[in-house]
Amino acid sequence: MDLIDPKVEGFTDLMTSHPDALLQQIEQDTYASHDQPHMLSGHVQGRVLSFLSQMQKPKYILEIGTFTGYSALCLAEGLQEHGELHTLELREADAKLAQSYFDQSNYKNKIYLHQGNALEIIPTLDCQWDLVFIDADKTGYIDYYELVLTRLNPNGIILADNVLFHGQIFEEPVKGKSAKAIQAFNEHVAKDPRTEQVLLSIRDGLLMIKKVEA
Secondary structure (H helix, E strand, C coil), X not given: CCCCCHHHHHHHHHHXXXXXXXXXXXXXXXXXXXXXXXXXXXHHHHHHHHHHHHHHXXXXXXXXXXXXXXXXXXXXXXXXXXXXXXXXXXXXXXXXXXXXXXXXXXXXXXXXXXXXXXXXXXXXXXXXXXXXXXXXXXXXHHHHHHHHHCCEEEEEEEEEECCCHHHHHHCCCCCCHHHHHHHHHHHHHHCCCCEEEEXXXXXXXXXXXXXXXX
């Protein structure tokens, strides 16, 4: 199912500024050697993450789901001088690969990679988050959202990826564990009086969430 007209998608890619050489290398390497390259944020979404981070200038960023490190490096582009990005990855092989790229970057002293279960790691991080990017196992989205919302700064933003889940959320009935989990997450956020949100139809759907002002 094409969620976006391929011509529009191609033109969007053409009109979007190119990432730096390291990001281009990560994308090429991931598509050449990883068995799930579609999980990479990629060119256009990566620039969106970078733009949002640069506009917000966060001190503390949390990323749930590192994969091969592409999105973390995009988000790090907006960090304050003494800012920190904490990124969590369950799979050891992906964590090691991402760390190898972080070590080559200008942000190697600002990025802290934690390998393990995000639900166990998040409560141990003593930060008030300015920007959170959720891009991990879909069945955990609601739990991740609830964990970070209480630690989100008043002007902070949560970004949740894959909220269209390849168009599978439009099927009747919705099938598959992950698609059902994303449908439940979308409904959970939409009904939450503590937040407001806007859905960006970029790639596989990027949901921007912020707290409602008291």
